[in-house]
Amino acid sequence: MKKLVIDNGLLLTDMKLVFNRRMLGLQRVLVDTGSGSTIVSIDLAEEIGVIAEENNMIYRISGVGGSEFVYSKTVDSVRIGDMQTKDFAIEIGAMNYGFDLEGKIGLDLLQRLKVVINVNKLTIESDW
Structure with a gap:
């Protein structure tokens, strides 16, 4: 079980990524059930070597807040x-x-981890 926090109306937690044996700790990560995909800041991802390469396709994603260009890793x-x-x-x-x-x-990611979000207790945990 992981605690969640509400900051300015946003449901936040922290998350860790590992890429080529390098770990990145993210502190302010939005839990967004309305987003189809998980996104990480390009500036932070580059710190552990996650960079765009020639064969990475750059594409536009759109949501309620607008659109942006991303690549997948x-x-x-x-x-x-x-x-x-x-x-x-x-x-x-x-x-x-x-x-x-x-x-x-x-x-x-929420589906892959089979999470249950309890907004009353401000927790996120797996249903496994």
Whole structure:
């Protein structure tokens, strides 16, 4: 089980990524059930070597807040509290939403981890 916080009306948690044996800890990650995909800030992803390469296709994603260009990378693992999945594709983008966010957890990761979100207790945990 992992605690969640509400900050300025946003449901936040932290998350860890591993890419080529390098770990990145993200502190302000939005839990976004309305987003289809999980996104990480390009500036932070580059710190552990997640960079766009020639064969990475850049594409536009759109949502309620607008649209942005991203590329996809498969990371070795993603961890939220004690929940973890391996070989998971995330999107990398600028994340210029007007909020101080380092990443966004989308429905793809929430489903993969089979999470249950309790907004009354402010917890997120796996239903496994």
